[in-house]
Amino acid sequence: MTRLIDLEIDALRALETGLTEELALQSGNRMKLDLTRGKPARDQLDLSSPMDDVLAGNYIAADGTDSRNYGGLRGLPEARALGADLLGIDSQSVICWGNSSLTLMYLVADTAQRLGLWGDHRRWNLSASPKMLAPVPGYDRHFGVSDALGIELIGVPMTDQGPHMDHVEALVSKDPDIKGIWCVPKYSNPTGCIYADEVVARMARLAALAAADDFVVFWDNAYAVHDFEFPRAPLAPILELAREAGTEDHVTLFTSTSKITYAGGGLGFMAASERVLANMEARLSVFSIGPDKVSQLRHARFLSGRLEAHMAGHAALIQPKFDLVEEALTSELAGLEIASWTTPKGGYFVSLDTRPGLATRVAELAREAGLSLTPPGSTFPGGIDPEDRNLRIAPTFASLDDLRVAMQLLVLCVKLASVRDELAARA
Numbered sequence: 001m002t003r004l005i006d007l008e009i010d011a012l013r014a015l016e017t018g019l020t021e022e023l024a025l026q027s028g029n030r031m032k033l034d035l036t037r038g039k040p041a042r043d044q045l046d047l048s049s050p051m052d053d054v055l056a057g058n059y060i061a062a063d064g065t066d067s068r069n070y071g072g073l074r075g076l077p078e079a080r081a082l083g084a085d086l087l088g089i090d091s092q093s094v095i096c097w098g099n100s101s102l103t104l105m106y107l108v109a110d111t112a113q114r115l116g117l118w119g120d121h122r123r124w125n126l127s128a129s130p131k132m133l134a135p136v137p138g139y140d141r142h143f144g145v146s147d148a149l150g151i152e153l154i155g156v157p158m159t160d161q162g163p164h165m166d167h168v169e170a171l172v173s174k175d176p177d178i179k180g181i182w183c184v185p186k187y188s189n190p191t192g193c194i195y196a197d198e199v200v201a202r203m204a205r206l207a208a209l210a211a212a213d214d215f216v217v218f219w220d221n222a223y224a225v226h227d228f229e230f231p232r233a234p235l236a237p238i239l240e241l242a243r244e245a246g247t248e249d250h251v252t253l254f255t256s257t258s259k260i261t262y263a264g265g266g267l268g269f270m271a272a273s274e275r276v277l278a279n280m281e282a283r284l285s286v287f288s289i290g291p292d293k294v295s296q297l298r299h300a301r302f303l304s305g306r307l308e309a310h311m312a313g314h315a316a317l318i319q320p321k322f323d324l325v326e327e328a329l330t331s332e333l334a335g336l337e338i339a340s341w342t343t344p345k346g347g348y349f350v351s352l353d354t355r356p357g358l359a360t361r362v363a364e365l366a367r368e369a370g371l372s373l374t375p376p377g378s379t380f381p382g383g384i385d386p387e388d389r390n391l392r393i394a395p396t397f398a399s400l401d402d403l404r405v406a407m408q409l410l411v412l413c414v415k416l417a418s419v420r421d422e423l424a425a426r427a
Helices: 009-027 042-046 049-053 077-087 101-114 140-148 165-174 197-204 238-245 274-287 293-303 307-336 359-368 400-426
Strands: 033-035 094-096 131-136 152-159 178-183 216-220 251-256 268-271 350-353 371-373 390-393
Touching: 009 359, 009 400, 033 400, 042 307, 049 293, 077 094, 077 251, 077 268, 077 293, 077 307, 094 274, 101 140, 101 178, 101 216, 101 251, 101 268, 101 274, 131 140, 131 165, 140 152, 152 165, 165 178, 165 197, 197 216, 197 238, 216 238, 238 251, 307 350, 307 400, 359 371, 359 390, 359 400, 371 390, 371 400
Parallel strands: 033 371, 131 152, 131 178, 178 216, 216 251
Antiparallel strands: 094 268, 251 268, 350 390
16 A cells, blocks of 8 residues: 555546545435444343342351441442552552442542542642643543632643653653643543553652642553453552552542443442542542442452453453444555554553644544544544544444444545545645
8 A cells, every 4th residue: 555645646636536435425324423432332232131139138248247238438348459459559458439430530630629639738739730731642531520619620631651741740840730640541532552661660660850839640540351352451569659659649540340340330440549548538438428339249259260261351351342333444554654543452442643733624524424433533632633533433332234334434534535635735
């Protein structure tokens, strides 16, 4: 396949005509295809159907707690042990509460902002303009939490090893208004990278370098066990490293079972130092008499001793979809050299970069043909990608047949937008 920049003008015009006709033909099929959100498909949810029967009328937890009753704000011991297994830490550092790690992230950020996490005078709203760092491309729901709390976001570049730590450290060490950083350290959303050991170690020490004495690392390990190959790829233990660095009070970890069992009926987990956990427990006690411990108990019994086998079942369903995405992008775009993309070994997303200035146009062409993509810019604070080139592909929810058609449409739109861009550049 000849590189686009090497094609003669007549060949470009002929290619543009052919691609336009092909897209018009596809648009006439009136398809409704969706690659917008990273949701588990029905067959993935079905993997957890046996969980509904696992309690069999026995609601008593290992410590004698009747899971149907009030109390236990930090969660059942076996549920906390499950969270510890997911995060690779000790269970005493874990709170299991609610069905969403996003809820816990919002609660921790709101507490840091208005009340402080440490039981002393420190709180973010004492600063005139509190800020957080956001690796980009990144996770739009993180951005939404900061926006809702009036916290300014500063984008920092991602590498294939994680955030560009020289850049991060330079910003954090100079500006006392920078209060935290968002992270998805394993199979990062949307690039799919795993933070390198050195990056994790530097992240653990970050609060010691920060100009702000209330700096917090938000460690959203949403895809901690979502590998395609087993045994699982390792991730350096940030909480252990933070303890060694004396920054344990400034690291909060999060995960959930949202993409392990039922997306809307799972468990949320947070982990931190005892000082932070005690303050968060006090905050929870204001509006909760206890979490849903019945759900905690059935999750713990269902997944105990078989977490890796369960996730291997997910991988068997998901990996063929990622393979299909990789095949479509490689076969149709690689030779043209008009786009680049990631090839993750787990997680839920593929990050696709077009030529600068074309992501919005690609999404528009796709929408006209019946394919919905995550809005360009969503992976950047404020919804604005400065180069307008990043697209997040979420392959999991679609069937293989629908995904195959969707990828045919997507690569067609990328090619057409790129050809028209090349023609305009030569005009």
